Every structure is written in C-alpha cells, then in structure tokens.
Amino acid sequence: MSYLEVGITCPYCQMLTQPTIKHRSTIPLALDGVVREKGDCMLFTVAQCPNCANLLYFAVKGFYKKVRGRRGGETGGLNNQRLIYPSYMQLQLDHRVPPAFARAAKEAYTCLDISPTASALLSVRLLRRVLRTFFTKESSERNREERVTLSDDIDHFLIHYSGARILKRSLEKIREFGSLAALSNTGGLPEDLEVCREEARFIIEFIVNELFSFAFILPRKQQEMEAMLNRAARNYEFVE
Numbered sequence: 596m597s598y599l600e601v602g603i604t605c606p607y608c609q610m611l612t613q614p615t616i617k618h619r620s621t622i623p624l625a626l627d628g629v630v631r632e633k634g635d636c637m638l639f640t641v642a643q644c645p646n647c648a649n650l651l652y653f654a655v656k657g658f659y660k661k662v663r664g665r666r667g668g669e670t671g672g673l674n675n676q677r678l679i680y681p682s683y684m685q686l687q688l689d690h691r692v693p694p695a696f697a698r699a700a701k702e703a704y705t706c707l708d709i710s711p712t713a714s715a716l717l718s719v720r721l722l723r724r725v726l727r728t729f730f731t732k733e734s735s736e737r738n739r740e741e742r743v744t745l746s747d748d749i750d751h752f753l754i755h756y757s758g759a760r761i762l763k764r765s766l767e768k769i770r771e772f773g774s775l776a777a778l779s780n781t782g783g784l785p786e787d788l789e790v791c792r793e794e795a796r797f798i799i800e801f802i803v804n805e806l807f808s809f810a811f812i813l814p815r816k817q818q819e820m821e822a823m824l825n826r827a828a829r830n831y832e833f834v835e
C-alpha cells in the first residue's frame with residue numbers, strides 16, 4: 596500500500612493529510628539501455644500537501660508494461676512508496692521551548708519514519724527528562740532516585756499533579772505501549788524491543804503538542820502576560 600493511499604503526516608506542517616498528486620513519471624530500470632516491452636521501473640510522484648501547499652516527492656519501485664498505441668504504459672507491483680524529499684520531518688516548535696529540549700524533540704521526529712523504535716527510545720528519554728526536571732516533588736515519598744523506570748516517573752506525575760487531565764490520559768496510554776514503561780536508565784534494552792510507528796508517533800506528538808505546552812509554553816505566556824499587565828499598570832499610575 597502506498598503512502599498516498601493511506602495519507603501521511605506532512606513533514607512541513609505535521610498534519611495528517613492525503614497529498615494531491617501533481618505529476619507522475621515512470622523510469623524503466625533498463626540498465627543495459629534497452630527499454631523492453633515490460634520490466635522493472637521506478638515511479639516518481641510529485642504531490643502537494645492540501646494543508647500547507649508544500650510539494651512532496653515520492654519514489655516507489657514496481658514494474659511497467661508498454662501499452663500499444665499509447666506513449667506511456669501501465670505500472671503495477673507498486674509497494675511501500677517512500678517520501679524522498681523532504682527526507683525528514685521539519686518540526687516547527689514554539690520559540691519558548693528551551694533549545695536543548697527542542698533539539699531532542701527534533702531528533703526523535705527525524706527518525707520516526709526510518710526507525711520508530713529508535714524514535715520511541717529518544718522520546719522516552721526526553722519525556723523522562725521533562726518529567727524529572729519540571730514535575731518533581733522532592734518532598735514526596737518516592738524521590739528521584741527511587742524512580743527507576745518510565746512507569747515510576749508517570750506514577751509520580753499522576754499522584755502529585757492535580758488537574759492536567761489531558762496529560763494524565765496520554766501518559767496512561769503511553770504506559771501501555773509494550774515494554775517502554777519498564778525501561779530504566781540502568782538496565783539494558785530488551786532484545787525483542789520493537790515499537791510500531793503509530794505508538795512512536797503518539798509519544799513524540801504528545802511531548803511536542805501537550806507536554807511542552809504545559810511545561811514551557813503556557814508558563815512563559817503567563818509570565819509575558821503578567822509583565823504586560825505590570826507595564827500597563829505603571830503607565831496608568833504615571834498618567835494619573
């Protein structure tokens with residue numbers, strides 16, 4: 596099945612879209628230079644994201660058959676169409692996200708299509724770092740050292756942070772993903788660890804869209820708003 600049939604996450608705007616095909620061309624793979632009636636081919640497709648209008652370039656291997664009386668031919672056996680340009684997600688993040696965290700999120704996003712498992716591992720490391728840096732109550736019974744696994748960090752958050760219902764729901768869902776919740780900083784990786792693309796995507800999108808908002812963007816916006824109110828109040832006193 597091709598990406599264009601099932602839709603893709605646009606690497607520019609990160610929306611799930613079904614790109615509009617703009618142009619297709621088939622190149623026969625006749626290595627000896629002689630193009631035959633039928634053979635292997637590469638099909639190249641230029642498509643456009645209906646959401647952000649950026650162009651995407653796909654390639655897929657298949658076979659072709661010449662059709663009498665027609666300039667082109669028929670293609671078949673097309674499978675697993677690949678996005679070849681842009682070759683990775685161009686993740687756009689709010690400027691309020693600290694650079695080290697933004698860099699880690701971009702890394703996890705970049706390898707999402709190439710290796711969902713690698714992406715999930717980078718995401719889990721980032722997720723734990725955010726939870727431990729910004730959501731740790733040291734007065735709690737289970738302090739930082741006692742929290743060994745991702746599941747421990749999630750427990751700590753669920754117990755100590757009231758509100759934030761969306762975050763809690765997502766964290767509970769992530770905890771159900773295979774053996775990810777049991778991963779610890781000290782233990783090695785299980786040999787059979789494998790994360791599917793949908794799960795890996797859920798984790799990085801949760802971090803980027805929900806957790807970053809809660810940890811960095813909303814508090815900074817609140818500070819900016821307070822600073823603005825203070826300035827306005829000072830100006831008002833001056834006018835009085």
Ligand SMILES: [Zn+2]
Nearest residue numbers: 605608644647
């Ligand atoms: Zn787009």
